[in-house]
Each structure stands twice: as C-alpha cells, then as structure tokens.
Amino acid sequence: MNEHDEILTLSAIAKNFGDKVALKHVDLSVRRGAVHVICGENGAGKSTLMNILAGIHQPSAGTIQLNGRAVTIPDPITASRLGIGMVHQHFTLVPSMTVAENIYLGRHIRKYGFFSDRKAMTERAGELIERFNFRLDAEAPVRSLSVGQRQRVEILKALAFDAELLILDEPTAVLTPPEVDELIGIIDGLRARGRTILFITHKLREVKAVSDVVTVIRRGESISTYPTATVSETDIARDMVGRNVFLVGRGDSAEPRRFGAPVLSLEGVSVTNSTGRLLLDAVSLDIRAGEIVGIAGVDGNGQTELAEAIVGLIETQAGTITLNGRDITTASVPERLQAGMGFVPEDRLDRGLSITMSVAENLAATNYTRSGLTRSGLVDVARRDAFASEKIAEFDVRGAAPATPAGQLSGGNMQKLVIARELNRDPDLLVICQPTRGLDIGAAEFIYARMMAAADRGRAVLLISSELSEIFALSDRIGVMYSGQLLKVLDRKDADEIGVGQLMNGGVTAEAA
Numbered sequence: 001m002n003e004h005d006e007i008l009t010l011s012a013i014a015k016n017f018g019d020k021v022a023l024k025h026v027d028l029s030v031r032r033g034a035v036h037v038i039c040g041e042n043g044a045g046k047s048t049l050m051n052i053l054a055g056i057h058q059p060s061a062g063t064i065q066l067n068g069r070a071v072t073i074p075d076p077i078t079a080s081r082l083g084i085g086m087v088h089q090h091f092t093l094v095p096s097m098t099v100a101e102n103i104y105l106g107r108h109i110r111k112y113g114f115f116s117d118r119k120a121m122t123e124r125a126g127e128l129i130e131r132f133n134f135r136l137d138a139e140a141p142v143r144s145l146s147v148g149q150r151q152r153v154e155i156l157k158a159l160a161f162d163a164e165l166l167i168l169d170e171p172t173a174v175l176t177p178p179e180v181d182e183l184i185g186i187i188d189g190l191r192a193r194g195r196t197i198l199f200i201t202h203k204l205r206e207v208k209a210v211s212d213v214v215t216v217i218r219r220g221e222s223i224s225t226y227p228t229a230t231v232s233e234t235d236i237a238r239d240m241v242g243r244n245v246f247l248v249g250r251g252d253s254a255e256p257r258r259f260g261a262p263v264l265s266l267e268g269v270s271v272t273n274s275t276g277r278l279l280l281d282a283v284s285l286d287i288r289a290g291e292i293v294g295i296a297g298v299d300g301n302g303q304t305e306l307a308e309a310i311v312g313l314i315e316t317q318a319g320t321i322t323l324n325g326r327d328i329t330t331a332s333v334p335e336r337l338q339a340g341m342g343f344v345p346e347d348r349l350d351r352g353l354s355i356t357m358s359v360a361e362n363l364a365a366t367n368y369t370r371s372g373l374t375r376s377g378l379v380d381v382a383r384r385d386a387f388a389s390e391k392i393a394e395f396d397v398r399g400a401a402p403a404t405p406a407g408q409l410s411g412g413n414m415q416k417l418v419i420a421r422e423l424n425r426d427p428d429l430l431v432i433c434q435p436t437r438g439l440d441i442g443a444a445e446f447i448y449a450r451m452m453a454a455a456d457r458g459r460a461v462l463l464i465s466s467e468l469s470e471i472f473a474l475s476d477r478i479g480v481m482y483s484g485q486l487l488k489v490l491d492r493k494d495a496d497e498i499g500v501g502q503l504m505n506g507g508v509t510a511e512a513a
C-alpha cells in the first residue's frame with residue numbers, strides 16, 4: 001500500500017485512566033475511502049480509541065499519523081480542523097432548535113448567525129442535505145424527528161465542517177432495523193463521495209453489510225485485521241471473545257413445555273398521553289409461570305408503554321393488572337418490585353442505573369433485603385461490596401470494582417450491571433427490554449442462557465426487543481404490537497419472521513394477504 005492511500009495510522013496507542021488500562025497496544029491503518037469497522041467485546045476499548053481520535057482523551061503512549069503526518073489532537077476543535085468528525089452514541093442536539101440551527105450550532109455563528117443571516121444558514125443546510133441525499137427538512141425542529149433522522153443531523157454536523165474521516169460510535173445501537181438499512185445506504189453514499197468511515201459495531205451482520213475492512217480489538221489490544229469479504233462472522237466472533245461463541249436459543253422442545261398458572265394478567269389495559277392519544281389500546285395478555293413471551297413491534301408502537309404500565313412507571317386509564325393473583329393496577333413501583341417484579345428498562349442511563357453511584361451501590365439498590373445486605377437496618381458495607389464482587393465476576397462486568405462509579409463503565413458493561421441486579425432478585429416476573437442492546441456476542445450468549453434458566457425455574461418473562469431474531473430465539477409465544485394494540489399472540493411454533501414482520505407493519509397477516 002502506498003503511503004498516500006492511508007488516511008490514518010495509529011502505532012502502539014495506549015491509554016490509562018489512573019491505574020486502569022483501557023488500551024494496551026493498538027496499531028491501526030485506515031485506507032482512504034474505506035469503511036473500516038472496529039469491533040470488540042464490551043469494554044475492549046473501542047470508544048476510548050475513538051475518543052482519542054476525536055480529541056476527547058489524550059493517549060498515554062503511541063503516535064497518530066494523519067495523511068502521513070504525525071499529529072496531536074489535544075481537543076475536539078483541533079480534531080474538527082484536522083477533518084475528523086465524530087458521531088457519539090448519545091446525541092448532542094438541541095431539541096427545540098431546527099435541523100439547520102443544530103448543524104451550525106456554535107461554529108459559524110458569526111457568518112450564519114441565527115439573527116443576522118438565518119436564511120443563508122437554512123439554505124446552506126438545505127444544500128448539504130440535498131448533496132448527501134439525507135431527506136431531512138432543514139427547518140424542522142429536531143424535537144419532531146425520529147431517532148434515525150436525529151442521527152442523520154449529527155452526521156451532517158460533522159460533514160458541514162468537511163470531515164474527511166467520520167467516526168460513528170455504535171451508531172446502530174439506537175436504530176430500528178429499517179433505520180439500520182437506511183444508515184447502511186447513507187454510509188455507502190459517503191464512501192462513494194470519498195469519505196473514510198470508522199464504524200463501531202457489535203453486530204456481525206452489520207460488519208458484513210457495511211465494511212471493507214474489519215479490525216478486532218480485545219482487552220485493549222488490536223488482535224486482527226481482515227478484508228471483510230474474506231472473513232466469516234464466526235471468525236470475527238472468535239477473535240472478539242477469544243473462544244467460539246454459540247447463540248443458542250430456546251428452540252422447539254420435542255415435548256411441549258408445560259407452563260404453570262398466570263403470573264401476570266393484563267385485562268383491557270389502556271394508557272393515554274396528556275393530549276388524549278391512545279398509547280396502549282385495551283391490551284389483554286397472560287404470562288404463565290415458566291413462559292417467555294416476546295413482544296415484537298416497530299419502535300414506538302406501544303411496547304415501551306406496555307413495559308412501563310406493567311412496572312407502574314406510567315398510569316393506566318382502564319383495565320386491570322394482576323400479579324400472582326393480586327390486583328396491582330394502582331400499586332406503586334416499589335410495591336410492584338416487592339411483590340415479585342424485576343425490570344430491565346431499555347434506557348440504562350435514564351432509568352436503569354445511577355451513573356454517579358458506585359457499582360456496588362447500583363447492584364445493591366434493589367437487593368438489600370433479598371441478599372441480606374443490611375444489619376439492624378443499616379447497610380453492611382463489607383457485605384455489600386462482597387456481594388458486588390461476586391456479581392461482577394458472575395456477570396463478567398469488565399472494568400468494574402465495587403467502588404467504581406457506574407458512569408465510568410463502558411456502555412455494554414453498564415447494561416450487564418442492570419441485568420445482574422435484576423436477575424439476582426430472581427423475580428417471579430421479569431420485564432426485560434432490549435436486553436442485548438450494546439452487548440457483545442459473548443455477553444449476549446450469557447444473558448440468553450440466564451433468561452432461559454429463569455423460565456426453566458418457573459419464572460415468567462416478558463421480553464421486549466426490536467431484534468426479531470432475539471424474539472424468535474427466546475420466546476415461547478410471540479405478541480405483535482401495532483399502534484398501541486396487541487394485534488396477535490402466536491405460539492412460537494406457529495410464527496414465522498415474514499408473518500410477524502407483516503403484522504409489525506400494519507396488521508396484514510400472511511394468511512390474509
């Protein structure tokens with residue numbers, strides 16, 4: 001390869017946070033105009049590496065060459081001047097401002113100031129949207145956009161400042177499957193226009209769909225680099241995790257499974273929002289002991305509200321909710337948890353854990369009584385920390401000690417923390433939303449096994465996931481939500497992905513079509 005073909009060369013990059021080693025030794029060569037995927041387990045150091053390129057962190061050792069020249073990137077402004085644009089996992093947009101205002105926010109204010117030359121700014125944003133074929137309205141407030149559209153605004157923000165090298169940190173984690181396909185199309189378009197893309201993902205299907213080259217990072221070291229066309233998903237998974245991985249689902253047992261009495265019963269449960277719109281429309285569902293019921297649906301069709309209504313985070317306007325035969329329709333969240341419910345929310349940062357509290361405090365939060373972590377009503381710190389150490393080991397929460405602030409963990413390891421806390425309580429009913437979002441394939445394998453083991457012990461599980469493959473792998477019955485209604489609940493053996501996909505898109509069943 002001739003040196004001008006390489007836009008970026010990293011040599012022996014290391015990064016410590018205090019005495020924690022996040023990156024040990026990373027070498028990486030990125031070819032101009034390529035889509036280069038970085039994959040690796042949760043906590044392998046992917047985000048840290050990208051944040052070094054974006055000027056957010058400084059490397060403890062190693063060199064960075066951009067276009068054949070050694071550079072230092074002391075801050076994000078320098079990164080931007082050097083042509084490096086970063087799209088973070090958590091968006092940085094201002095919801096009340098328009099698309100155009102967000103794109104130019106804080107940068108070209110003098111030239112395209114909101115008051116002095118708003119028109120020019122909007123026109124310029126419109127041109128940019130058209131040039132990259134992003135299908136956005138420059139004047140629409142960001143508040144009114146879907147997650148996928150917001151992500152496109154973030155990408156445009158980087159492109160507006162001539163980013164040659166675009167870094168996308170796990171961009172598909174927040175997207176629905178059709179939005180993922182759209183993003184893949186957008187990335188193809190950017191490559192065709194000569195941009196270089198560094199893309200982080202855990203999903204091997206995406207690696208194959210999107211990239212030219214893939215580099216695997218494991219425990220802070222670059223392990224392998226392959227042209228994507230020549231490497232199999234199995235090989236990438238093995239390099240990531242250091243062993244062969246098998247995502248085994250529940251499958252169809254030869255003997256029909258026997259289920260117990262209903263643990264959860266919903267009857268005609270409805271929820272309306274403040275403007276009177278029906279978010280849940282008379283939903284009725286039983287989940288029996290020993291059963292996993294998966295709820296499929298395009299995001300935004302009431303699945304989140306279903307989980308929140310069951311857990312008591314939002315009020316219901318009609319219907320009854322019964323847990324183990326007891327009416328809990330008006331019970332508070334703590335009462336429901338006490339009565340045998342566990343909850344893994346889809347948003348681990350908002351509702352799942354406290355990022356300022358330590359790992360031990362987070363793990364103990366719903367486990368004080370059950371795991372005997374108090375003595376005479378006071379927290380027994382030694383026991384709590386021993387409990388935390390045990391759960392850290394059991395769930396392989398990387399980079400965590402009992403005293404580590406939860407906010408310092410990598411995204412996937414935060415997710416493992418929430419799941420560890422809720423599974424430890426061994427609830428009669430586990431409501432679990434997007435359980436493997438952001439998890440690497442080894443961690444997903446482990447969580448699948450734990451969910452199935454809970455069902456085998458006679459627990460009831462409500463699984464909400466936008467990954468159809470996950471719903472099919474784990475569920476005994478599959479419900480489909482559309483527009484607030486639970487359209488249909490099928491036995492796993494009677495369901496197929498095409499039929500469920502059709503129901504998800506408006507209720508045309510395979511038989512009816």
Ligand SMILES: Nc1ncnc2c1ncn2[C@@H]1O[C@H](COP(=O)(O)OP(=O)(O)OP(=O)(O)O)[C@@H](O)[C@H]1O
Nearest residue numbers: 017022042043044045046047048399409410411412
């Ligand atoms: N600011 C920080 N302070 C201390 N430790 C940190 C900090 N940021 C990251 N780490 C640690 O560095 C390691 C690598 O984290 P990083 O976020 O780069 O992983 P990742 O590969 O992106 O993981 P994931 O796939 O879960 O997002 C982890 O052990 C993490 O806890």
